[in-house]
Amino acid sequence: MSSQSPVTSHQSRVVGRPTKRIEGLEKVTGAARYTEDLYLPGMLHARLVLSPHPHARMVRVPREITLAVPGVVAVVTEADLPDGVSSQLLANEEVRYTGQPVAAVLAESEAAAVDGADRLGTAVEYEVLRAVLTPDEAMRDGAPLVAPDAEEDEEAQGHAAVAAQQTQERTPSNVSNRFHFTRGDVAQGFRDADVVVEQTYTTARLHQAYMEPHASIAVPDPAGRAVTVYTSTQGQFYVRSETAEALGFPQQDVRIVPMTVGGGFGGKIVLLEPLAAALALMHRRPVRLVLSRRDDFLLGNPGPECEIRLKSGARRDGTLTALQARMVFDSGASPGAPASIAAILLGGYYKVPHLDIESLEVLTHKPPNGAYRAPGAPQATFAIESQMSVMAEKLRLDPVEFRLRNASDTGDPMPNGRPWQKQGLRQVLQTLQEHPKWRNRVKGDGIGYGVAVGGWPGGVESAAACVRANTDGTFHVIVGAVDITGVATSMRLIAAEILGVDPGLIRVVTADTDQAPYAGMSGGSKTTYTVGTAVKLAAEDARKQILAIAASEMEARGDDLEIVDGTVRVKGTPQRALPLAEILKKSMAFGARYAPVFGNGSIPSPKASPGFAAHLAKVRVDQETGLVQLLDCVVIQDVGFPINPAAVEGQMRGGAAQGLGWGLLEAMAYDEQGNLLHSTFAEYPLPRAMDVPQMETVMVQVPSDSGPFGAKGVGEPPVIPGAAAIANAIADATGVHPYSLPITPQKLLAALRETKRA
């Protein structure tokens, strides 16, 4: 890791120093306990029966077959769900994708549940209906409608954090969302161009590939009036509102306990919780619903596949004149694809006077898609950044120089007309331009170098946090945000910095929905950025309360005091000091003279702080086999300020590794009947340790005006340009530009052969 000198003026004591993650030891030693490890007396085990057809009508569910299995307690279908409970929790008569749950089998043991579900799985009788498995088929006249009355998924759209020119089609159609962004006169833009490039890019459906499959355990309260769900989720409050709505309960009667998450990456938003809760309430017993890896692949919500027709024009001097695109996302059986945000990014990185981008979300008889780290961004970025390198080639310009000439600056409009908030795209590109590995690159021997840049607008949400003192001088930071990326460690550092105590004296608690101050889902690169600010404010509030007590007890002025080494002391007179524990005991005790030290911080959504990353990829291509090896990757990212540089570096490396997956390896593959062709990680082609090279990370620091200590969200950006940089490196090595992700040896060999033929 290297880092530019911090732009921040804050003289930090603990923030900005690489710190081990609090939960690291538990996780690496295998001691951490996940939802699946929870055992509750009287617990029923649930197993789902999944549809084997992408589109069919259920004719008969012969539940007697399963009820005959010893230990099976019940078979629950949609018709069995109580009044008031959403009928969406199980398929009704019509199944709409392979993997859709059609029934739940409840049993005294997991083995019995599996046995019962397997028997039923092969026994349910279906009338198979015509399925549409690609957007092309789905958009044809006369195609069956996948979801005649589907509603738009709020949260997936929330990721966009922007208003879009959305044209909701009101005529029945499988196009469930259509966004159209225009600026200037795109025809004129192309007339102004000296060079025009046009190409179609495709990306695959990717699973988030978390280690821990989805798992939820629901427990009805003793009187059956409420329910608690222990679950692996990125956001307890979102799960709560969805579960309450599905059950027809007020939110206060649903308690979500977020458990240690074994990987989320956008895939752990809400899935099993409402059904588990409904089953538990129906049977008045705890119900455990843990997916097998196969079932998780079948009914999880992976990132969507996408096809992008992209055309751009530029003047001979390297100035972009026009951009035109049509993006089509295959959303599976429910809306929720990132069509809007992808369009905004596709047309947002560069200043371009004339643009016309249409972005469609199309429903098909495939499992619904969901969020995967930087939803829509790797897809859009693969297209635009591949094409920008082609354009630079055609213009005989250095690809970084060409990008710098056109890069959007703070204040430039995005395709939706809104201005870019303060961002560091230019600084990131400049850092890349000056990087020795770029300046001193040497080609040959199948080696090629590629660059790409990508950005994320930065999610924003309101947030609250509490910092509570304990009478021995330790503190609790209480938040409603789940830690999927080490944010708890950052919260600890933030609070320690403000309170002036050792970070080890601070415990960060991810509270459940009965007890937590509100925070949004951990996603969108917004947790440290928003909840971290609330924690900072709460710590400042607690500090102020402590100093007020100390001032009264020590007969000093509050602003003459400081907290150092567990004592409050008069600045410049360190012998006038009171131990923190002594002060705190005066605020929390029988007869205490002062109110309990309990700091609060609460903020509305701050302005967004977009984050940009640029990758330099170095590859070796074996033209005999089509194998591509990523030899090196320099990940340059504007992080604002790294609260915990070790964690930020982890995000950068992890993002780049996932970018490698996007670029070379990963795709959920379906056959022509809509059957998924893999069911384990042995078959799903994740990057392995041997595939991931040593990387170099470079942190650029353009401080955010809103994030704590200048920090901005760092989770999404590093995955975004990964695939594009690799594709450009392959083009550099071979002269052939790949247009379809992942760039497998088969596809690359085919492209190489085609070029030879041409």
Next chain:
Amino acid sequence: MSSQSPVTSHQSRVVGRPTKRIEGLEKVTGAARYTEDLYLPGMLHARLVLSPHPHARMVRVPREITLAVPGVVAVVTEADLPDGVSSQLLANEEVRYTGQPVAAVLAESEAAAVDGADRLGTAVEYEVLRAVLTPDEAMRDGAPLVAPDAEEDEEAQGHAAVAAQQTQERTPSNVSNRFHFTRGDVAQGFRDADVVVEQTYTTARLHQAYMEPHASIAVPDPAGRAVTVYTSTQGQFYVRSETAEALGFPQQDVRIVPMTVGGGFGGKIVLLEPLAAALALMHRRPVRLVLSRRDDFLLGNPGPECEIRLKSGARRDGTLTALQARMVFDSGASPGAPASIAAILLGGYYKVPHLDIESLEVLTHKPPNGAYRAPGAPQATFAIESQMSVMAEKLRLDPVEFRLRNASDTGDPMPNGRPWQKQGLRQVLQTLQEHPKWRNRVKGDGIGYGVAVGGWPGGVESAAACVRANTDGTFHVIVGAVDITGVATSMRLIAAEILGVDPGLIRVVTADTDQAPYAGMSGGSKTTYTVGTAVKLAAEDARKQILAIAASEMEARGDDLEIVDGTVRVKGTPQRALPLAEILKKSMAFGARYAPVFGNGSIPSPKASPGFAAHLAKVRVDQETGLVQLLDCVVIQDVGFPINPAAVEGQMRGGAAQGLGWGLLEAMAYDEQGNLLHSTFAEYPLPRAMDVPQMETVMVQVPSDSGPFGAKGVGEPPVIPGAAAIANAIADATGVHPYSLPITPQKLLAALRETKRA
């Protein structure tokens, strides 16, 4: 229930109306789950081996006997406790009371643990030492010292809520605390008196007789760096600090989860938690430690027995001139008796110019005592109120009139010199004086009437609370206070009153120590009084935040708005309204413009609001058998303002029922070797339903200046005068004054015979 018209001017909507307890249904249907009902995988069952001797030296612990029992995993003695853990958790070589735990047996099942502990219990070899079982013996020269290096128990003293003139003896002695309060010249006071009465009163050791024995389950965290304890306690924060101290841990590494409590009455403060936690950490497995009823009787912390020598003098006109007393509390093997508070109450109810009260706490080889509802007050009140009735008799004055003539008023000094805070002793007595059952009493046929009054200074503590809105218009009230008396229902009413919503939309959460704002133990009649005020402030804060959002959205002024029926509307223009849920969604969502609605309330200890109760007891005495039947009881209490009159009435009835236990039935009986003579509720003489008459409750309302809506603490007062009123009724019926509690048929017959002989 009858109630005087409220003095408060508050036009209440929900507070002040009788409301069913939230947790009532769970409890009465048996659905409530207690600590004992918690099952954790891998859990070890612990059983304690108790000393059969009051004072002995352990010679040999033949643990092999127990380790041979199938399923037994370990035998832990004090020597096995890890470094840093308090050695007080198990007896060291010297045992100091019958029932003291000398070892813990850990086993895979409860049966194995019981078997192992039983075998070891009869096999441990002791050298029996001389024991002192009464304060008289303990104070004799040459008596063995029970606890050479005992420290004073802070919390028990905390109950006093007052500074006392405490004379800590520094020479080794079994007198562990000595308080001495003086005013004027007591000898002169008796010279001024026309009538002097002197008598010795004794009260018994009473068990709190909660239905649920002590139960704790400790769970080490996966990495073994921290511990969680699920426990039946009245105060999670106090348990936490005691457990952390015993383990040598910082407080942040100890999490206490307070479970539903099956009765506390002062007895569930802290007992098993530190040991359970130590055992769990030693063995890296959850450890369940649940006492049997017998063990709970043996090693719980009952209310102490007491002997009071009391002498008073009065002028013929009914004015008290002098009061002299020596009180001796048998504290068992550890300090913690309410010697100070008892002395303050004994000499505090009445104006008396000259007084001299000495109050001693003496250690004996009996189990340590603890708090029991109004610690020290029933004992002191039995003495003073019996004697005041004798004095009234001797002066031929009406006993209520006599009391009114001398009653302390607000501002009068207590024995410790501090003035009584605003209180309603006089109003309570006046209400009694005018009560038809008192005015129209008819004696004869063994019937007698007795009156007594008693008070509690009112505990105070700092407190914090949070009121968090949910996006559907429901709310959570988050507190760190345990609900042992229905306080959660009162918190709900307080929040509903302020927020202007239906109480059913509010859930009250007793949070664990990782997540709760600070609150003290639920005891001392201070929970509603202090935490309720914090809840009120938090609700006001939340309301203010809601109205500010509404004002901005509706373009109105905040103080022109009101919350009615789940909407915020412009006063006088109800059609200009916004649903609460709509407003709240704008504060908690992706991109929300407003900060999350999260109200906070935090207060230092308020001034105390003493609470007085007067009882009128009507008894029938069978002079042949000595049996006394309580026929009626009028419980008159100054409650300030009844937030939930149903709950207040429940406190008044329950207190009077326990007063009946004090008066007629209850005593923990020991033989001469210090062996407890009962081990079940079949033998311990609790009042049964048939013993408790229909009662009448009358609420007097002298509003507190500090409590929410004028409320004051109501838990302690109603038990205090119970025994004295019954004793005075017996005297009224028989002409014989009982001086020893409980007034059993045997004791009463003996007294009646003695009087006949005289």
